[in-house]
Amino acid sequence: MVWPIFARVAAGVVRGGKAIGRGAKGIASKAGNLKNAVANSKIVQNYQRRRLLKKLSPQKKLGIGAAVGAGLAALFSKRPQTQGQSYQYNNNVVNSGERPHYTKGSLGINALIILSIIVHITDGLRYNYSIEPWAIGYRIFAYFVLAIFTVMVLHENKFYLMRETIILGLFLVFFPALIHYGVGLMPGAEFAASQIAMFIVLFPFWTIYIIYYKHIKEPYFARIFYWYVFWILIIFLFNGILLFSQAAEDLPTGNIQGIDYQETIKETRSFIVDTTNTFIETSKEYYNIMLTGGERLVNQTLGREYQSEIEYSRHRTGVFLSDFISTRGNEVRNFDSNQRIILPATLRASSFREEPINITFSCKATHIQTNEREYSREIAKVELATIDQRSVPILQRIINCEFDAGQLKPGRHRVELTAEFDFSTWAYTPHHFVNADSLVEFNRQGGNWNNRYRIPLDPQTVATNAPVSLGMATSSYMPIPVTSVEDIIFGLRYGAENIISPGRSTGEIKSVNKFSVMLPNTIDLLTDTCNQDNTLVRPSEEIVGFNVWEFGSISHSLPFELACNAIIYRPYITEYLNTNLDPVTVTIGAAIDYTYKMSIRGTININEAPIS
Amino acid sequence: MKKLLVFIILLVLAGCSSGEPSFNPVNYRVGAEGIVMQFSNNAPPATLRTGEEFTISLNVENRGATTSGAVINLFFDRFYISRSGEYFQGGSSVYTTVNEITGRSEFFPQGERTLKNIGRFRVSNNIGERAEPTTTIRANICYPYETFFSTTTCIKTDYYSEERDTCQVRTTTHRSQGAPIAVTRVQPEMIPRGLGTYAGTQTFYNSGLFYIFNEIINLPTEEQLQLLVPQFEIEIRNLGSGDVFLGLGNTNNLHSCEPSLFDQRQQGLVAIEAFLGEAKLDCGSNTLRFDGSVASTTCTLGVGTSLENFRPGPSYDELITIHLKYLYVDSIQRDIRIRR
Numbered sequence: 001m002v003w004p005i006f007a008r009v010a011a012g013v014v015r016g017g018k019a020i021g022r023g024a025k026g027i028a029s030k031a032g033n034l035k036n037a038v039a040n041s042k043i044v045q046n047y048q049r050r051r052l053l054k055k056l057s058p059q060k061k062l063g064i065g066a067a068v069g070a071g072l073a074a075l076f077s078k079r080p081q082t083q084g085q086s087y088q089y090n091n092n093v094v095n096s097g098e099r100p101h102y103t104k105g106s107l108g109i110n111a112l113i114i115l116s117i118i119v120h121i122t123d124g125l126r127y128n129y130s131i132e133p134w135a136i137g138y139r140i141f142a143y144f145v146l147a148i149f150t151v152m153v154l155h156e157n158k159f160y161l162m163r164e165t166i167i168l169g170l171f172l173v174f175f176p177a178l179i180h181y182g183v184g185l186m187p188g189a190e191f192a193a194s195q196i197a198m199f200i201v202l203f204p205f206w207t208i209y210i211i212y213y214k215h216i217k218e219p220y221f222a223r224i225f226y227w228y229v230f231w232i233l234i235i236f237l238f239n240g241i242l243l244f245s246q247a248a249e250d251l252p253t254g255n256i257q258g259i260d261y262q263e264t265i266k267e268t269r270s271f272i273v274d275t276t277n278t279f280i281e282t283s284k285e286y287y288n289i290m291l292t293g294g295e296r297l298v299n300q301t302l303g304r305e306y307q308s309e310i311e312y313s314r315h316r317t318g319v320f321l322s323d324f325i326s327t328r329g330n331e332v333r334n335f336d337s338n339q340r341i342i343l344p345a346t347l348r349a350s351s352f353r354e355e356p357i358n359i360t361f362s363c364k365a366t367h368i369q370t371n372e373r374e375y376s377r378e379i380a381k382v383e384l385a386t387i388d389q390r391s392v393p394i395l396q397r398i399i400n401c402e403f404d405a406g407q408l409k410p411g412r413h414r415v416e417l418t419a420e421f422d423f424s425t426w427a428y429t430p431h432h433f434v435n436a437d438s439l440v441e442f443n444r445q446g447g448n449w450n451n452r453y454r455i456p457l458d459p460q461t462v463a464t465n466a467p468v469s470l471g472m473a474t475s476s477y478m479p480i481p482v483t484s485v486e487d488i489i490f491g492l493r494y495g496a497e498n499i500i501s502p503g504r505s506t507g508e509i510k511s512v513n514k515f516s517v518m519l520p521n522t523i524d525l526l527t528d529t530c531n532q533d534n535t536l537v538r539p540s541e542e543i544v545g546f547n548v549w550e551f552g553s554i555s556h557s558l559p560f561e562l563a564c565n566a567i568i569y570r571p572y573i574t575e576y577l578n579t580n581l582d583p584v585t586v587t588i589g590a591a592i593d594y595t596y597k598m599s600i601r602g603t604i605n606i607n608e609a610p611i612s
Numbered sequence: 613m614k615k616l617l618v619f620i621i622l623l624v625l626a627g628c629s630s631g632e633p634s635f636n637p638v639n640y641r642v643g644a645e646g647i648v649m650q651f652s653n654n655a656p657p658a659t660l661r662t663g664e665e666f667t668i669s670l671n672v673e674n675r676g677a678t679t680s681g682a683v684i685n686l687f688f689d690r691f692y693i694s695r696s697g698e699y700f701q702g703g704s705s706v707y708t709t710v711n712e713i714t715g716r717s718e719f720f721p722q723g724e725r726t727l728k729n730i731g732r733f734r735v736s737n738n739i740g741e742r743a744e745p746t747t748t749i750r751a752n753i754c755y756p757y758e759t760f761f762s763t764t765t766c767i768k769t770d771y772y773s774e775e776r777d778t779c780q781v782r783t784t785t786h787r788s789q790g791a792p793i794a795v796t797r798v799q800p801e802m803i804p805r806g807l808g809t810y811a812g813t814q815t816f817y818n819s820g821l822f823y824i825f826n827e828i829i830n831l832p833t834e835e836q837l838q839l840l841v842p843q844f845e846i847e848i849r850n851l852g853s854g855d856v857f858l859g860l861g862n863t864n865n866l867h868s869c870e871p872s873l874f875d876q877r878q879q880g881l882v883a884i885e886a887f888l889g890e891a892k893l894d895c896g897s898n899t900l901r902f903d904g905s906v907a908s909t910t911c912t913l914g915v916g917t918s919l920e921n922f923r924p925g926p927s928y929d930e931l932i933t934i935h936l937k938y939l940y941v942d943s944i945q946r947d948i949r950i951r952r
Binding site: 430462464543546574580585586 | 690704747750877880
């Protein structure tokens with residue numbers, strides 16, 4: 001009973017031996033082709049052709065390695081290839097004396113599978129990966145041979161399997177990320193996957209493609225290949241360095257030739273992370289600057305103390321006058337002196353507040369030569385009511401600046417339409433509080449809290465769009481450290497200025513009616529430290545748990561400034577004492593209510609009326 | 613089809629064989645995570661309207677090998693968000709306790725998951741003139757956890773026993789032990805400590821009458837030999853994204869995580885115990901301080917430890933176990949856009 005098995009095995013061995021010979025010959029031939037290909041490659045010609053040739057020339061070594069796999073492949077293959085048989089591949093039936101070049105080769109695929117099994121099983125048997133030099137050497141060698149075999153498989157199949165191999169390779173490279181973000185598919189998989197990815201990227205068969213790629217005739221494959229290389233580079237750039245540095249960090253601590261490589265890796269990694277974060281944050285900032293017209297950038301450039309970023313949204317709040325005479329360029333409109341003059345302008349007002357906006361309009365014309373002033377008929381007040389809290393309360397109206405016939409003398413006149421209204425600008429500044437003990441310990445360990453939580457040192461104030469800008473000066477860097485043993489005092493400094501809008505309407509503040517600061521009821525203002533008189537403290541009707549601190553008798557000119565110290569008394573500090581480094585964030589709001597006078601100008605020419 | 617088959621086989625081979633071999637018993641002390649949490653889908657939603665009420669809930673999962681409870685603190689900017697309900701008194705945080713969540717074990721390799729509902733919240737009705745502010749909700753989890761580490765290490769007690777040695781003293785590196793804090797390196801060193809007295813016994817045979825009534829006598833002996841004391845340099849790493857603290861009284865009970873009892877000054881400290889076989893190792897202090905994400909200490913056999921097992925002779929393998937206790941604190945956050 002046993003003999004037939006032995007016989008079959010013996011036959012297999014004989015066939016295997018023959019196959020080894022054929023395999024060796026074939027592989028040597030392939031290696032020769034590879035050598036020729038390498039020699040013909042433009043890349044090689046351009047990049048140290050001779051050196052590469054030297055590296056790839058030991059075809060005997062390649063042949064021996066491949067022959068072992070080929071022999072094993074022959075043992076496991078169904079039948080050896082024989083002459084005169086028909087093979088079908090891709091619906092093409094080929095009859096020939098030799099196996100056609102593009103038929104599916106059992107040699108490469110079987111050899112690859114067997115070698116994969118050997119590599120992975122022996123790898124797996126060692127259970128815990130060792131980082132001893134011999135183990136690393138073994139793994140590098142094993143995967144390198146695997147990579148060579150993969151190339152051979154592709155070559156054997158004239159790259160018909162390339163697409164699949166590419167997908168497999170991509171999958172393996174992405175595998176660590178997939179595992180990382182998955183829900184623990186298998187224990188230790190993340191580490192195993194990172195190992196695979198590391199070896200695949202370090203010893204990839206696609207580097208051999210680069211030398212070999214001129215054989216890829218099909219543009220479709222070539223396209224895939226380029227995409228492949230592109231994504232590999234991207235992955236390597238954004239993920240690979242971090243991945244490998246993590247792996248390298250697991251190496252024993254120590255110095256190599258006097259360099260603490262672990263520290264270097266750490267620094268490099270944090271540099272990459274910081275640079276990437278900075279790049280993202282800066283991009284965001286510039287994006288916002290572009291959207292908001294660059295007010296903040298202008299402020300920073302001019303060294304202005306009070307900074308804020310105007311909130312960009314599709315609901316641009318404020319009062320806007322446009323489409324008056326001058327907005328049509330430098331064109332001067334002509335009227336006859338006996339003609340009634342109607343000069344329309346577009347008013348647009350938008351606010352989220354529930355109170356209506358009362359706007360009083362007036363119009364005046366000044367004779368440019370005589371400097372005489374003529375006022376138009378009084379324009380009635382316009383009340384722009386908000387429609388709905390949740391809808392976009394934008395109202396648009398045509399406002400007419402009218403002069404009766406004969407009211408304006410012939411000649412050039414400067415016409416000015418003025419709108420006077422009450423409006424308010426709001427500013428919101430997030431304040432971050434963190435436990436002082438945690439912060440000290442974190443700093444002691446060399447950490448950067450602001451980088452970790454992506455919170456700038458200088459709190460970013462966001463102001464609503466309005467004719468007057470409201471900004472905040474830096475008086476407390478973030479985070480504000482908090483301890484349970486003493487009161488916490490930090491500064492608040494606000495400033496308001498006109499927004500300069502070249503080319504559009506201009507204006508000036510007539511009076512600051514009220515300035516209010518909205519603080520959580522656990523934070524008080526030390527009113528005796530304020531440069532303005534506090535008139536009222538009341539609980540906020542709008543925001544639960546907040547108090548509104550109002551300042552009434554204040555200066556009526558801009559720039560307006562308010563500087564105060566805020567305090568958190570000890571009994572209230574627990575709210576701001578976190579259990580960790582995470583900040584307790586509270587937004588402090590400020591609003592300035594003012595009466596604003598906005599103007600838009602144009603020039604008209606009054607001609608003498610023709611005598612009829 | 614066959615190509616697809618080949619592809620799948622390769623994929624499976626590449627994935628499976630690099631993990632743990634299937635014939636090994638389940639090693640549940642792997643992975644560098646402890647209790648992790650995520651915001652549930654749409655709780656809170658990514659976009660909310662002013663005045664809208666919403667629920668915050670967290671999926672809490674124990675991916676480590678220690679069964680433990682947790683304390684979760686939720687932080688929100690109360691300018692925009694408040695707790696709903698009449699009893700609301702203000703405040704920027706709310707904390708809740710999660711009952712014990714079973715960790716991974718031989719019989720429960722996945723670890724337990726639970727859904728923790730934090731409560732109902734409400735977006736402020738009036739946020740002034742802002743159109744679409746964004747605010748951040750942070751959840752902070754604190755849980756007591758433990759790391760158990762054990763490995764065999766080679767004990768060499770005689771410098772001149774190389775020919776008879778059965779193992780070699782080597783530094784071993786390790787990945788993770790089913791906890792965010794892991795022992796990553798153990799570097800054994802055999803330190804000569806001069807001459808010492810090894811206490812032992814020697815057996816004598818006292819021949820009795822006609823060699824029939826033989827008597828076995830064990831007599832205590834003392835030998836003056838070269839003392840070799842094993843010493844271990846142990847490296848511990850914080851493999852997670854959070855911070856490590858020491859609980860009250862060097863313990864790691866859940867109460868230590870309560871905001872009123874939590875002691876931030878204990879940041880970066882872990883309690884350590886190490887044993888070589890059954891002998892306790894002296895690590896200088898019971899606590900260990902992290903410098904960044906790494907902490908290291910040297911543990912050696914205490915002066916009073918019996919050296920019976922370390923009599924000079926061929927090297928042999930001995931089990932070293934390290935037990936770490938700590939509180940682990942981690943946090944997650946979600947940005948919320950508020951619309952009118």
